[in-house]
Amino acid sequence: MSGPSEPHRPPVERFTKSAARNIFYGGSIFFFVVFVALTAHSHWYIVTTSTDEASMTASVIRGKHVWEKHSCINCHSILGEGAYFAPEVGNVWVRYGGRDDAGGAREGLIAWMEAQPTGIEGRRQMPQFHLTEQELNDLVDFLEWTSRIDTQGWPPNDAG
Amino acid sequence: MKYASQRVAYWYFVCAMVLFGVQILAGGLAGTVYVLPNTLAELMPFNIIRMIHTNALIVWLLMGFFGCAYYLIPEEAEREIESPFLAYLQLVLLMVGALAAVIGYTQGIHGGREFLEQPLWIKIAIVVVALIFLYNVSMTVLKGRRTAVTSVLLLGLWGIAVFWLFAFYAPDNLSLDKVYWWYIVHLWVEGVWELVMAAVLAFLLIKLTGVDREVIEKWLYSIVGLALFSGLLGTGHHYYWIGAPGYWQWVGSIFSALEVAPFFAMVVFAFTMVFRGRKDHPNRAAVLWSLGCTVGAFFGAGVWGFLHTLSFVNYYTHGTQLTAAHGHLAFYGAYVMLNLALISYAMPYLRGKAPYHQTLNIVSFWLMSGAMTVMTFALTFAGAVQIHLQRVMGMSYMEVQDEIAPFYWVRLGSGVLVVIAALMFLWAVFGPVRERRRVARQDRAAALQAAE
Ligand code: HEM
Ligand code: HEM
Ligand SMILES: [Fe+2]
Numbered sequence: 001m002s003g004p005s006e007p008h009r010p011p012v013e014r015f016t017k018s019a020a021r022n023i024f025y026g027g028s029i030f031f032f033v034v035f036v037a038l039t040a041h042s043h044w045y046i047v048t049t050s051t052d053e054a055s056m057t058a059s060v061i062r063g064k065h066v067w068e069k070h071s072c073i074n075c076h077s078i079l080g081e082g083a084y085f086a087p088e089v090g091n092v093w094v095r096y097g098g099r100d101d102a103g104g105a106r107e108g109l110i111a112w113m114e115a116q117p118t119g120i121e122g123r124r125q126m127p128q129f130h131l132t133e134q135e136l137n138d139l140v141d142f143l144e145w146t147s148r149i150d151t152q153g154w155p156p157n158d159a160g
Numbered sequence: 161m162k163y164a165s166q167r168v169a170y171w172y173f174v175c176a177m178v179l180f181g182v183q184i185l186a187g188g189l190a191g192t193v194y195v196l197p198n199t200l201a202e203l204m205p206f207n208i209i210r211m212i213h214t215n216a217l218i219v220w221l222l223m224g225f226f227g228c229a230y231y232l233i234p235e236e237a238e239r240e241i242e243s244p245f246l247a248y249l250q251l252v253l254l255m256v257g258a259l260a261a262v263i264g265y266t267q268g269i270h271g272g273r274e275f276l277e278q279p280l281w282i283k284i285a286i287v288v289v290a291l292i293f294l295y296n297v298s299m300t301v302l303k304g305r306r307t308a309v310t311s312v313l314l315l316g317l318w319g320i321a322v323f324w325l326f327a328f329y330a331p332d333n334l335s336l337d338k339v340y341w342w343y344i345v346h347l348w349v350e351g352v353w354e355l356v357m358a359a360v361l362a363f364l365l366i367k368l369t370g371v372d373r374e375v376i377e378k379w380l381y382s383i384v385g386l387a388l389f390s391g392l393l394g395t396g397h398h399y400y401w402i403g404a405p406g407y408w409q410w411v412g413s414i415f416s417a418l419e420v421a422p423f424f425a426m427v428v429f430a431f432t433m434v435f436r437g438r439k440d441h442p443n444r445a446a447v448l449w450s451l452g453c454t455v456g457a458f459f460g461a462g463v464w465g466f467l468h469t470l471s472f473v474n475y476y477t478h479g480t481q482l483t484a485a486h487g488h489l490a491f492y493g494a495y496v497m498l499n500l501a502l503i504s505y506a507m508p509y510l511r512g513k514a515p516y517h518q519t520l521n522i523v524s525f526w527l528m529s530g531a532m533t534v535m536t537f538a539l540t541f542a543g544a545v546q547i548h549l550q551r552v553m554g555m556s557y558m559e560v561q562d563e564i565a566p567f568y569w570v571r572l573g574s575g576v577l578v579v580i581a582a583l584m585f586l587w588a589v590f591g592p593v594r595e596r597r598r599v600a601r602q603d604r605a606a607a608l609q610a611a612e
Contacts, residue, residue: 017308024381024384038396046336050404068272069271071208071272071277072207074277083207084481085193086557087557088479125201125205127205127207149334149402152401154401154478155478159554159555159560160557
């Protein structure tokens with residue numbers, strides 16, 4: 001800082017506006033590049049390791065589109081993301097016992113969807129989407145495939 | 161109002177407030193279905209109502225940002241908007257698209273990725289709208305005075321448009337789909353939207369406090385630096401359980417914890433400037449909303465975000481009512497309040513009147529913020545019970561929901577108060593102002609316009 005011998009010099013600003021600006025632009029570019037690089041690695045990890053691309057059949061993909069067409073995400077969550085109005089479906093296959101009895105789980109899930117809405121007074125209602133036999137099976141295939149994603153051990157239990 | 165073309169902002173604010181109304185009415189309806197589940201079950205299921213609620217929110221916030229940009233850029237760049245015609249055209253396209261989307265949703269015409277439910281042609285229309293807008297504001301800035309406020313604002317607005325392009329990329333692999341979905345959702349609200357927020361706030365503080373621009377702009381760069389340094393890698397807090405590699409638990413936890421810093425800095429910034437500057441700005445409501453927005457963002461995004469952001473906590477809280485609590489206070493505190501702050505500030509100039517209906521506006525501030533706080537606490541407690549019963553004890557989802565039903569009544573009650581507060585706000589900014597008062601205060605208004 002300026003001493004008494006140099007009374008007219010303005011105080012030296014150590015951290016100036018242009019320093020702040022340069023740090024902002026430089027740092028942001030740096031972190032953005034790191035982020036993109038990590039995403040690229042994650043992309044590769046997902047297609048090779050954590051999801052089973054080999055079993056991602058045409059029906060699994062069609063099932064995902066059925067899921068999207070009816071916007072199931074705006075009531076349910078899938079892998080914890082979506083709405084909080086209805087149960088998690090990322091592990092619904094497991095909850096229905098699909099790991100031990102695939103046929104039973106498939107029948108159970110299809111029967112559930114066909115029985116909606118229950119119309120029970122005071123209970124949340126799931127709509128009737130009038131899905132065809134094929135759409136129902138595609139959807140189950142999609143849910144089964146999803147249940148096999150390596151999610152680092154989430155959810156904590158079958159309740160989802 | 162120094163430049164005639166700033167007037168376009170007025171219509172952006174009108175349209176934004178119409179959609180604000182749609183948003184909270186849909187929210188009120190969704191809250192009703194939670195407690196009385198048979199409501200409209202056949203006519204309009206919950207998923208459609210929720211879609212309208214969240215989409216209307218996002219569109220009106222963007223519309224508000226556009227309005228903010230059209231209002232402040234002429235004053236910063238010291239010239240008229242490049243093309244007011246394009247600005248109006250852009251508004252009409254956006255508003256028609258938004259209303260068409262809402263009507264389409266009620267008819268079952270929608271996509272199925274959360275927040276991105278717009279049909280393809282509306283997504284494309286959004287790109288067109290963005291291009292018109294970016295051309296218009298960028299040309300205005302390039303040909304005029306360059307300031308830090310406009311540089312940061314433009315970077316934020318361009319970022320919004322660039323990340324929007326990920327809406328067109330929907331991989332069949334669910335995990336990949338999620339990774340890139342967050343490129344929009346997270347990098348918007350915890351990245352580029354923060355740039356817009358900080359820039360608008362800096363503009364407001366320059367105008368409201370009269371503190372030296374150099375000081376304010378240095379703060380501005382520091383805050384947005386903190387935001388991007390933490391927020392980019394902070395995206396990792398959404399990559400814990402969707403099939404991405406385990407290292408995100410470290411990266412996401414550490415960097416997203418740092419995301420509190422920019423929000424805290426904004427609080428210190430706003431209060432320091434108001435304390436240092438002149439304290440007699442006649443638009444007390446605008447000062448209150450500006451200060452309140454930093455506090456709201458700090459609690460909603462910062463504190464409630466941090467609450468569930470560490471991976472070992474998020475393992476239990478992921479996708480529960482606690483997430484909804486955070487989503488509400490963060491969106492409200494940061495972006496709703498920011499828009500209401502600029503609207504409160506700008507409307508008197510846009511209408512050519514001295515600040516009016518101050519008391520009503522201030523009452524609506526406290527009522528709305530108080531009600532959102534109650535809603536947040538209701539959902540937080542609901543979330544805590546849910547986490548314990550469902551995630552720790554393993555009780556089934558639907559059984560748990562019955563246990564937490566009382567909290568949903570509180571949410572609905574506070575939601576009704578939000579609607580009332582919003583009506584008060586609308587009256588306070590758009591309501592008639594008596595001529596008598598205007599005459600009485602004319603000299604003050606003139607003095608203010610000159611001093612501005
Ligand atoms: C300005 C105020 C509001 C904002 C900013 C806001 C924002 C949001 C956001 C961001 C979501 C999505 C949450 C997520 O995915 O995590 C949401 C969902 C929701 N909001 Fe609001 N909202 C507001 C007002 C209201 C009001 C007044 C009500 C009525 C009680 C309400 C009821 C709901 C409901 C029931 C959901 C669905 C929750 C679920 O998925 O189960 N909101 N809101
Ligand atoms: C204004 C800024 C912010 C807004 C508007 C916001 C909004 C939201 C919304 C709407 C969600 C739910 C997304 C979904 O539907 O799945 C969410 C999730 C989340 N947010 Fe934020 N957020 C903000 C800032 C922050 C910050 C600063 C942090 C951390 C310190 C944070 C931590 C989280 C976490 C961990 C989740 C995931 C919750 C879960 O696992 O269910 N957020 N945020
Ligand atoms: Fe995030």
